Amino acid sequence: MQIALTQKLATGSGKTLSPAQENVHPLFDWTANWVKVWANSRTEDMLIVLNNSTRFVVAIYPIKKKELKQMDSIIKDAIANTLLRINVNPELVTAYMEQIDSFTYVKNSNRKISGYLTQAANEVVYEVYDVFDGIKASGHVIDDTVGYRFNYLVVNGPGGSSNPVCPYETFLAALSSHYGIQAYNYQALELLVTLDLGIYQAVRRLIVPAQYTFAQLHDVLQSAFSWKNSHLHDFSFYLKKSAKNKYKRPDLSLVMPAIYEGYGEVIDKQQVSDYLSKYKQVYYTYDFGDNWQHEIKLVRTIENYHQESPYLLEAIGQTPPEDVGGVPGFIEFSQILADSNHPEYQSTEKWAGYWRPVLNDWEKRPRMIRL
Structure with a gap:
């Protein structure tokens, strides 16, 4: 050289x-x-x-x-x-x-x-x-x-x-x-991530490398949902699937070092593929105040993937603005913005800033997620 x-x-x-x-x-x-x-x-x-x-x-x-x-x-x-x-x-x-x-x-x-x-x-x-x-x-x-x-x-x-x-x-x-060798050739995961907002669901379908760590997956989810990465987060794992799991203590938690007090494991180099194949239900929680719980489902494992990733395949539903008050606060926020005669309409619209209730065309478009 x-x-x-x-x-x-x-x-x-x-x-x-x-x-x-x-x-x-x-x-x-x-x-x-x-x-x-x-x-x-x-x-x-x-x-x-x-x-x-x-x-x-x-x-x-x-x-x-x-x-x-x-x-x-x-x-x-x-x-x-x-x-x-x-x-x-x-x-x-x-x-x-x-x-x-x-x-x-x-x-x-x-x-x-x-x-x-x-x-x-x-x-x-x-x-x-x-x-x-x-x-x-x-x-x-x-x-x-x-x-x-x-x-x-x-x-x-x-x-x-x-x-x-x-x-x-x-x-x-x-x-x-x-x-004469493929530029990309690795095991990848297709994930379906759903954020239930009560009045609709924000859904992102993603391709990520199987060897990704949960720290990297956190970065992908922040980008895919347009969060600002300004709050704490963790991952919760359940051995049995149940609609009540989001209200129960998980079988395992991966938490940030800042909140670790002997509960769960600290997010480090754990690979996503090792956990999604073992646990039946997985949640990514962002902002423990608003408590945004994203359910992560493994759709399929792709053994020989020859494209770039992480990749956003599909985006449905707008993400709420940060610090809106969780699902109850977002429902009230949405109702106020839908009624221009509401006494709090102008102040709420001003607080919302550039936030819009629907995704732009470019936000829906499949694209690479650059970390």
Whole structure:
């Protein structure tokens, strides 16, 4: 693999730069930089690496100068982990990694690539701010997938603004074509999630990877139902199915660390597939004040799924606004908005803001859920 280094990274890493080779396969032609993240005296910088032809980006944070001596393995692991983070076929990832048997470092002399690299770095730095929230990582744990979301953006390709590309699509297409291996091949679950609101049901039909954790499923449900992730949540499991279960103590609960007091298990790395196959009824409860209980049903298991996910297959029914007062409060809220002569109509409409009682066409449309 040939990686062009900026002057800063070449100096910091102490790498000896070789003459650049012109006949390098595009999949193995990258450029890297060592970027300062914080404006203060903190020394946790970021290593960012960009595939020149597809604009696919890998970022590693935090990276200190002494760790640049292991740059070969750090970059290789980061590329593999970033691909796996976006659920790429492990067989394809392994094939690519096996062909990266050595690294050649050269001087970066492409000003256009440098511009793209700077743009990517600026985007990913904001992701670092969001993920780490200005807090120093405990124990200096390296996050080598922190830049994966950048690859979902549409950016200028090798031809400039006339040739926009979506980096992950372009890179995966090139990988799949080069090795003759499907980009995606994994076990997936089709889920039917129902939020009973008394006057109607809000329903979302989803495809998620079977190896997803409940922490990841929580993120999917927040997006699918347009919640704001501003309240506590848990998952409740029942061995026997009953309409009364939502009022009963569950056989098992997975709870957030913030509310764990020896009750249930803390949500960690438990896989969704392990629990949905065992328990007959599962609820995801969001906001213990409003108590929004979403029933999760496993529709089917798909053994060899060749598409991206998580994916929203179907959306029916609008989600209530946050903090409306649970099902009773939402029913009263809906009745007031349906009657323009109600004395509380104007104040309720103002409180509702941009909330609308029906889903827009784009909200109903099947789509990828980007986490």
